[in-house]
Structure formats: C-alpha cells, structure tokens
Amino acid sequence: xxxxxxxxxxxxxxxxxCISDVKADTDHTTFLAGTLSLKEENEVHxxxxxxxxxxxxxxxxxxxxxxxxxxxxxxxxxxxxxxxYSNGETYGAAIWQIPELYGxxxxxxxxxxxxxxxxxxxxxxxxxxxxGRHDKLISIDEENLYLWSLDASKKTAQIQSQDSAGxxxxxxxxxxxxxxxxxxxxxxxxxxxxxxxxAMGKTISIECSHVRSVDYHPKRKHVLVTAEHESGIHIWDxxxxxxxxxxxxxxxxxxxxxxxxxxxxxxILSAGTDSTVNLWLVSLGxxxxxxxxxxxxxxxWVDPLINTYSDYEDSIYGLTWSSREPWIFAxxxxxxxxxxxxxxxxxxxx
Numbered sequence: 001x002x003x004x005x006x007x008x009x010x011x012x013x014x015x016x017x018c019i020s021d022v023k024a025d026t027d028h029t030t031f032l033a034g035t036l037s038l039k040e041e042n043e044v045h046x047x048x049x050x051x052x053x054x055x056x057x058x059x060x061x062x063x064x065x066x067x068x069x070x071x072x073x074x075x076x077x078x079x080x081x082x083x084x085y086s087n088g089e090t091y092g093a094a095i096w097q098i099p100e101l102y103g104x105x106x107x108x109x110x111x112x113x114x115x116x117x118x119x120x121x122x123x124x125x126x127x128x129x130x131x132g133r134h135d136k137l138i139s140i141d142e143e144n145l146y147l148w149s150l151d152a153s154k155k156t157a158q159i160q161s162q163d164s165a166g167x168x169x170x171x172x173x174x175x176x177x178x179x180x181x182x183x184x185x186x187x188x189x190x191x192x193x194x195x196x197x198x199a200m201g202k203t204i205s206i207e208c209s210h211v212r213s214v215d216y217h218p219k220r221k222h223v224l225v226t227a228e229h230e231s232g233i234h235i236w237d238x239x240x241x242x243x244x245x246x247x248x249x250x251x252x253x254x255x256x257x258x259x260x261x262x263x264x265x266x267x268i269l270s271a272g273t274d275s276t277v278n279l280w281l282v283s284l285g286x287x288x289x290x291x292x293x294x295x296x297x298x299x300x301w302v303d304p305l306i307n308t309y310s311d312y313e314d315s316i317y318g319l320t321w322s323s324r325e326p327w328i329f330a331x332x333x334x335x336x337x338x339x340x341x342x343x344x345x346x347x348x349x350x
Contacts (some may be wrong), residue, residue: 014043044071046060064311069123093119114157144163218262222239257274275313
C-alpha cells in the first residue's frame with residue numbers, strides 16, 4: 001500500500017545519516033540529527049515537533065567537529081548524547097552535553113564531557129545502557145567491543161572490559177537487549193553474534209547474510225529483528241535461532257535499517273537505499289509479551305506491509321520512533337531531509 005505523504009519536513013544544511021529520538025525529554029517530541037560534511041563545519045540540530053503536531057522547528061543548533069557517523073541521545077538525560085565521528089582518515093567517539101542555557105546564548109557551544117580515547121579502531125556505534133539511569137555504555141568497532149564506565153560529573157570514561165570478535169568479517173553495528181542487560185547483539189557480514197557483557201564472550205551465533213541493522217522487540221523477550229541488504233527483514237526467536245520465525249521482503253534495493261515500535265506490538269519500520277520507508281504490521285502470537293505498559297496491539301492485517309512512504313529523493317539511513325508519541329517516527333535521508341510522519345491512521349484501523 002502506498003499513500004500520499006502527509007509528513008512534516010525539516011532541512012539540514014549538509015548531507016546526513018544520523019537521527020535519534022530524545023527519549024529523556026518527556027515534555028516534548030524531540031529529535032537530534034547530525035550532519036556528514038567532510039569540508040564544512042558539521043552541525044547537530046535539536047529538532048522539536050510543535051504541540052499542534054504540524055510543524056518542526058529548530059530548538060538548538062550546535063557546531064560539531066568532523067563528520068558524524070553515529071549519534072545517540074542519552075536515554076536518561078536529554079542534554080547528553082554520544083557521537084562517532086571521522087575526519088576522513090581516523091575515527092573517534094565522544095560524549096557531549098548541550099549547555100543548560102543554550103536558548104539564551106548567541107552561539108552556544110557543545111560541552112564535551114569526555115572522549116572515548118581508549119578506543120582507536122574504526123568505531124561504528126555507541127550503545128547506551130538500555131534500562132534506566134546507569135553509567136555503562138558500549139563502543140563497537142569493526143573488530144572489537146568495549147564496555148565503558150562513564151562518570152559525567154568527573155568528565156571521565158574508563159574501559160571496564162574488551163573483547164575481540166575473532167571473525168573473518170567485520171562488525172557493522174549492534175543493539176543492547178532491553179530485557180537482558182547482560183546481552184548485546186552485533187551484526188556481521190555473514191552472521192549475528194550475541195555477547196555476554198559480564199564475561200565479554202560470545203553466546204549465540206545466527207547465520208544470516210549482509211546484516212546491516214538489528215533491533216530488539218521492546219515487549220517480547222528473545223525476539224529481535226534484522227535488516228539484511230538483499231534478503232529483506234528477518235524476525236528471530238533467540239530460543240530457536242536456526243531459522244527466522246518470520247520473513248518480510250524488504251526493499252527494492254538495500255534494506256539498511258529496521259526499528260521496532262516502542263509500544264505497539266508487531267509494528268515495525270524499515271528504510272533503505274531505494275529512498276522509501278516501509279511500515280509493517282506482523283502477528284507474533286501471544287508468547288512472552290510483556291504486560292508492563294503494554295499497548296493493545298492493533299488488528300493484524302493479512303498483508304504485513306501496510307504503507308510505503310516514498311516522498312524522498314535520496315537513500316534513507318536514519319530512522320527512529322518517538323518514545324513519547326509512539327505513533328510518530330522521524331526519518332533522515334542522505335540529502336539532509338528530516339521527515340516526521342504519524343502512523344496512527346494505519347495502526348488504528350479495525
């Protein structure tokens with residue numbers, strides 16, 4: 001199904017790949033986006049959806065050194081976020097803080113809490129502890145995982161442990177299990193690997209090809225979703241990891257990113273280099289659904305693809321749901337265009 005776009009747009013100055021929901025902002029629907037310009041000074045945009053839900057406006061604009069390849073808002077402090085950046089040759093990662101009175105300053109500057117200087121590889125992403133306020137985070141490069149302890153007040157980050165993947169293929173990304181904080185999933189060219197962060201050792205290996213993205217189902221233990229370049233979207237039950245429990249066809253070109261809705265069971269977004277976002281609604285049965293803050297699942301459709309958003313002109317690498325308003329998502333195409341859409345017309349149908 002393909003409907004006319006009713007999205008709200010916002011333009012960044014340069015090309016971009018990264019957008020993050022500001023989960024800790026419980027008063028507003030807010031996103032952070034970072035640009036990817038090799039020659040120009042890059043920017044971090046704090047973007048807010050108006051209370052009427054009809055306009056996106058810039059709440060804050062901050063300079064950032066180097067290209068931003070990964071950006072994640074801290075889940076428990078709305079002024080803190082992490083970036084992975086590159087100058088075209090080397091990679092680094094840092095934890096930043098938005099100044100408290102940024103709205104009253106002429107040219108507010110980001111405050112660098114600390115750099116993750118102990119990590120020298122080609123860093124791919126930063127993972128924040130998935131549940132509540134905690135000092136732990138993980139950095140992942142092409143070959144290693146590092147567990148850090150962050151002390152924002154002292155502006156320090158210390159490596160707690162580290163493990164090498166020991167694989168012939170490189171790591172491309174990862175996700176932290178919200179149901180089991182001792183488990184982290186990492187994506188490879190030919191597999192999905194799970195780590196126990198207590199011992200920093202691999203626990204489960206799932207064979208799959210060209211995995212670009214992984215996301216845990218927020219309401220179901222043992223369930224996660226992968227986006228794979230050419231073979232589409234796979235839904236896995238980690239208790240039966242040999243074959244996926246469901247397969248979705250994916251995109252006409254590379255499927256790049258997949259995101260499970262934070263509240264609505266079975267609602268999934270995917271995006272890719274075919275310049276589209278797909279909205280899926282899948283039936284996963286009633287096994288292992290968390291009852292805590294469970295939103296009643298909408299009626300399940302026979303065709304799992306319930307809408308395609310195609311009002312884009314470039315590949316889409318950034319995709320995030322809003323935690324505050326879980327029927328809203330934001331996408332970011334490589335040309336720097338942010339689009340916010342509501343899926344409420346589709347998931348409320350009976």
